[in-house]
Amino acid sequence: MTSTPAPAPVNLDRRVPPLGGFTFTYLGIELTRKLRNRRSLIFTVAFPVLMYMIVGYRLKDTPLTDVPLSAGGVSVAAYIMVSMAMYGAMMSATQTGASVALERAQGWSRQLLLTPLNPLVNVIIKIIAGMLFGFIAIVATYVVAGFSGVQLSPVQWIVTGLAAWLLAGAVFTTLGLMVGYMVPGENAAQITSLVIVLLSFLGGLFYPLSSMPDFLQTIAKFTPVYGISQIARAPLTGDAFDLGALVNAIAWLAIFVAGTVVFFRRDTKRA
């Protein structure tokens, strides 16, 4: 490219890109960034798989309900598999919010304001990338669990996977965004990671609720992980429909959406 092109005049007749600047190029680069980031691979994908192997694998022959495994019953390992997969999806979802906060602090968002990209579309692209990454965490955990001997009906595989993915995505993307707009900068990632671990314990993802002291069990039912994990694991336990879990999930989603809107408004006013 050494030849000098004829100096055509600068064209002032331009088009506006469609869809507010949404492109698969940007989405692809966002996903690549996550897959290249060793830390997020470890904490989002490797951690749930490893936790399943450590905690779940040895319980693959222990029935979860009164139905014995030989009669088509579900093992405790399957229950733990869903919990861990959900943890991965939650982790990925919250990092969306943290990365929005970080990129604002680093001035990248300001750089993007010099392009046709709509700021809302920017966040949507990051949410989709976070959801896809969470999907990878769920699939990885399910594949490893499946090969290690967890047996479920096709419906159970699909429904628990989709429920874990979508519920964790909805509730924890908004939690992440809320914290991201509340605490701009690098602290957002640390705070959300800590919050997730704490809420996972309280919501019974790592530790069965029934083994906790009574007062903790009561508190746990009001924390955000409890509702969505109960719903996602319902196809395994065969328990009756739990209205409390549904109310819990909807209430927390509403709280996080409202918090995101409030802190987003405060944040844009400051900028």
Add this chain to the structure above:
Amino acid sequence: MSSSAPAADAASARSGGSGHTAIRARRLVKSFGKVQAVRGVDLTVAQGEIVAFLGPNGAGKTTTIDMILGLAHPDAGEIEVFGRSPRSAISHGLISAVLQTGGLLKDLTVRETLRLTASLFSDTRPIDEVLQRAGISSIADRKVGVCSGGQQQRLRFAMALLSDPGLLILDEPTTGMDVEGRRSFWQAIRADAARGRTVLFATHYLDEADEYADRIVLMSHGRIVADGTTAEIKNLVAGRVVHATLPGADPVALAAIAGAEDVSVQGERIAIRTRDSDSVARHLLTATPARDLEISAQNLESVFLALTGNDDTEKSTR
């Protein structure tokens, strides 16, 4: 601000000459809390002009640039870029900017950053072309985080070139670049201006403004205090300075010399600012024992200090 009147005429004469107006700002005002950053800025820039935006820190340059880019909204006044709102002009890919505040993603490579940026516009130049024009083809696959400050600045420049904008705004564009980088940078800018690209750049390097701009806009304390060609700006402050060695100089007597406008005495050395250096020099050499006489032209720096300095003293006595 009497000094801006003739320059404004010159500017409107220029913009009348070419077809499009790139920037049209009217009575822009912007405050942050109690600080009045911009206090009534009028600015018209014609297509293809290269305009240097000069002024001390806190003069309001960056705030004015932010308003042209739609990053800040004026409290009062109006602004149009190619007849559109700033945001609409950006959506159409008509404005690009290299800003000091613009961050980059450290975990992307140089090429990925350009690929991402290019995907956001409807029409863009090829990535290899902007890499080459910014002089960073050799580091295309390097992670942004390990690039030097100057290389990151060139990457921002390459990003700004992607959309082939009608207006390019540069805030301290050559900060961190070496001499060679600076030279090739300005070559690229001049070549684009010939194609009708309008360029507005803020700089601290007065020699850059002097050498590369068609027009200089000087801001101080939120206002435009001078606006015109480099030659016009230099003429705003009276012509020349006569230096001489004169033991026991009497400032009052010196100020009385016909044509002397400003006298300063430092020990035995005197400096007289004048529009008529010949008659001042003749007087010094014939009517006083002055020796070692020198006559120097005003440079842009002394003009810059003279035009922005008055307000500084005004402020410090407040």
